[in-house]
Amino acid sequence: xxxxxxxxxxxxxSALPGIGPKGAERLAIFLARENEDKARSLAQAIMxxxxxxxxxxxxxxxxxxxLCPVCADEERDHTLVCVVETPADVAAMEASQAFKGxxxxxxxNLQPIEGIGPAHLNLGPLRQRLESGAINxxxxxxxxxxxxxxxxxxxxxxxxDSKIKFTRLACGLPMGSSLQYMDSLTVSRALxxxxxxxxxxx
Amino acid sequence: xxxxxxxxxxxxxSALPGIGPKGAERLAIFLARENEDKARSLAQAIMxxxxxxxxxxxxxxxxxxxLCPVCADEERDHTLVCVVETPADVAAMEASQAFKGxxxxxxxNLQPIEGIGPAHLNLGPLRQRLESGAINxxxxxxxxxxxxxxxxxxxxxxxxDSKIKFTRLACGLPMGSSLQYMDSLTVSRALxxxxxxxxxxx
Numbered sequence: 057x058x059x060x061x062x063x064x065x066x067x068x069x070s071a072l073p074g075i076g077p078k079g080a081e082r083l084a085i086f087l088a089r090e091n092e093d094k095a096r097s098l099a100q101a102i103m104x105x106x107x108x109x110x111x112x113x114x115x116x117x118x119x120x121x122x123l124c125p126v127c128a129d130e131e132r133d134h135t136l137v138c139v140v141e142t143p144a145d146v147a148a149m150e151a152s153q154a155f156k157g158x159x160x161x162x163x164x165n166l167q168p169i170e171g172i173g174p175a176h177l178n179l180g181p182l183r184q185r186l187e188s189g190a191i192n193x194x195x196x197x198x199x200x201x202x203x204x205x206x207x208x209x210x211x212x213x214x215x216x217d218s219k220i221k222f223t224r225l226a227c228g229l230p231m232g233s234s235l236q237y238m239d240s241l242t243v244s245r246a247l248x249x250x251x252x253x254x255x256x257x258x
Numbered sequence: 259x260x261x262x263x264x265x266x267x268x269x270x271x272s273a274l275p276g277i278g279p280k281g282a283e284r285l286a287i288f289l290a291r292e293n294e295d296k297a298r299s300l301a302q303a304i305m306x307x308x309x310x311x312x313x314x315x316x317x318x319x320x321x322x323x324x325l326c327p328v329c330a331d332e333e334r335d336h337t338l339v340c341v342v343e344t345p346a347d348v349a350a351m352e353a354s355q356a357f358k359g360x361x362x363x364x365x366x367n368l369q370p371i372e373g374i375g376p377a378h379l380n381l382g383p384l385r386q387r388l389e390s391g392a393i394n395x396x397x398x399x400x401x402x403x404x405x406x407x408x409x410x411x412x413x414x415x416x417x418x419d420s421k422i423k424f425t426r427l428a429c430g431l432p433m434g435s436s437l438q439y440m441d442s443l444t445v446s447r448a449l450x451x452x453x454x455x456x457x458x459x460x
Binding site: 142 | 259260261262263264266267269271273274275277280281283284286287288289290291296297298299300301302303304305306307308309310311313320321322344345348349352365
């Protein structure tokens with residue numbers, strides 16, 4: 057029913073993550089009806105991205121240079137490596153302004169059902185970094201989901217013979233939440249991870 | 259935090275319908291990490307779409323020629339016009355293989371809260387087609403939503419002085435559904451639109 061060029065764009069959009077056939081159809085029809093500038097600027101932004109943005113050769117973050125700004129920053133603590141699933145997780149950590157170490161981006165998490173195993177993760181370069189002896193602590197910041205937990209376990213198992221300290225982001229109640237509306241798994245995690253209240257120090 | 263080319267692509271994706279800031283971030287990161295072929299083929303598909311696909315000058319459907327295949331088909335009944343909201347609705351009607359008339363694509367529906375009024379719909383060309391005298395019946399196939407109903411009412415009001423017969427797609431139970439799980443508005447529509455059971459004719 058649709059012109060070939062429209063069907064092909066629908067197919068190209070469908071291949072992107074989180075876009076189903078109906079969503080792809082809506083996007084392609086939207087672009088077909090919009091003025092040419094909007095479509096051209098989208099196409100150009102895609103090509104500019106591929107021309108300018110690369111993967112940092114050390115940590116796997118996206119960057120315009122061979123080393124990303126964090127890896128190139130000598131003020132950061134290069135003995136502390138935070139392992140995350142995706143570049144978006146790096147952005148979230150940086151937005152907190154609470155982390156002074158460096159990163160390692162795995163590029164995903166373990167999803168056995170989808171056939172995504174350890175070989176699909178950016179583990180080789182992480183091993184090299186850990187074996188260099190320059191790293192004291194690995195902060196595992198994979199997501200608190202089944203896949204993220206499995207990935208965290210894989211990391212600890214893989215590098216268990218090293219002398220490096222492995223830590224994990226705390227799980228518990230998010231700020232601004234209500235205990236009564238929280239799911240029971242989060243409540244049980246918050247309970248298990250309860251911390252001692254100290255007297256406020258001056 | 260992100261390279262400029264990445265931020266700009268996130269912004270371009272966010273401008274598309276149904277894609278929020280987080281979805282746009284995920285898409286852009288996906289393309290940044292994929293091999294260049296995938297990104298290039300997407301960019302090229304967008305540019306090819308704009309080069310090849312236009313709006314049919316008669317009905318507003320998307321087509322590679324000035325007249326879409328339906329409008330150009332002399333076998334179709336050109337006295338019967340089905341008015342739909344979007345090109346995707348034309349595709350759905352054609353997939354049913356039950357409609358032999360031609361189409362008119364409004365390009366949306368009335369959304370007063372979003373500031374989308376009659377001026378945003380493809381009504382002028384519809385008026386011209388109706389005033390040509392060649393059309394006997396207008397089948398209104400806007401969606402059975404509040405916006406679609408308002409749009410249908412607008413059409414009937416706008417063209418009430420013409421001698422043309424206006425019809426509307428039937429509302430009722432969808433095939434394969436269960437009465438017990440159906441929302442009560444649909445049940446009341448099915449009741450109001452009940453049809454007489456005739457003896458099967460040979």
